Amino acid sequence: MASEKEAALSATPSDAPTIFDKIISKEIPSTVVYEDDKVLAFRDITPQGPVHILLIPKVRDGLTGLSKAEERHIDILGRLLYTAKLVAKQEGLDEGFRIVINDGPQGCQSVYHIHVHLIGGRQMNWPPG
Ligand code: TR5
Numbered sequence: 001m002a003s004e005k006e007a008a009l010s011a012t013p014s015d016a017p018t019i020f021d022k023i024i025s026k027e028i029p030s031t032v033v034y035e036d037d038k039v040l041a042f043r044d045i046t047p048q049g050p051v052h053i054l055l056i057p058k059v060r061d062g063l064t065g066l067s068k069a070e071e072r073h074i075d076i077l078g079r080l081l082y083t084a085k086l087v088a089k090q091e092g093l094d095e096g097f098r099i100v101i102n103d104g105p106q107g108c109q110s111v112y113h114i115h116v117h118l119i120g121g122r123q124m125n126w127p128p129g
Contacts, residue, residue, distance in 0.1 A: 008102070008110035015064060020113040024058050033090065038076060039083045041118075049098075050121025051091045055080050056113060064112040065103045084118045093120035100128075 022028040024040055033053055034041035044052040057076045062068055069077060081099070088097045097120030102109040 008105070008108040011105070011110045011112070013064065013104060013109075014112050015062075016112070018111050018113045020056055020111060020115070021060075024056070034083060034087050036083075038079055041083060041087050044117070048117075049119045049124075051093060051097070051119065053084075053087055053091070053118040055084050055087065055116040055118060060113050063114040065107075065109055065114055066101050067103050068114075080114075080116045084116050087118060088120065091118075091120065093118075096120065096124075098124045 019028065023030045023042060030042035030045075032040065032042045034055075038058055039055055040058055041053050041055045044054050046052075057063060057080065061073070061076075062070070063073050063076070066077075084099055097118060100117040100119065101107075101114070102117070
């Protein structure tokens, strides 16, 4: 099986439906940690830390990645970050956490439905790889 990095490097930026549509519709199971009418947060299947959660908008609305953001997306972008803070608290990440939004091939994005990575529960390093 290809690693996530290999998957990202071979992923083509696209408007096609992604695996996240099936996670939103519950056609594919995921471990949901937070859900409201706009945002779904679930555990990453390949965790990069003790806590690794993805936060996604339930409606993609053209937001395949951050580089595609337009003014109409400002509310959902703010909501994703604010929800990340709520989920970090819920997960007990009181010592800090890392927020990541990969964008495009050089950013190592593999799924073209914008998502915020919330990673925590261990000491992070800087610079990232
Ligand atoms: O590389 P980017 O930033 O695009 O992140 C995509 C993330 O989606 C990776 O961290 C993957 O591990 C994660 N991913 C991929 C799948 C998946 C998932 N997280 C939860 N459940 C998943 N399922 C069921 N299927 C995936 N292909």
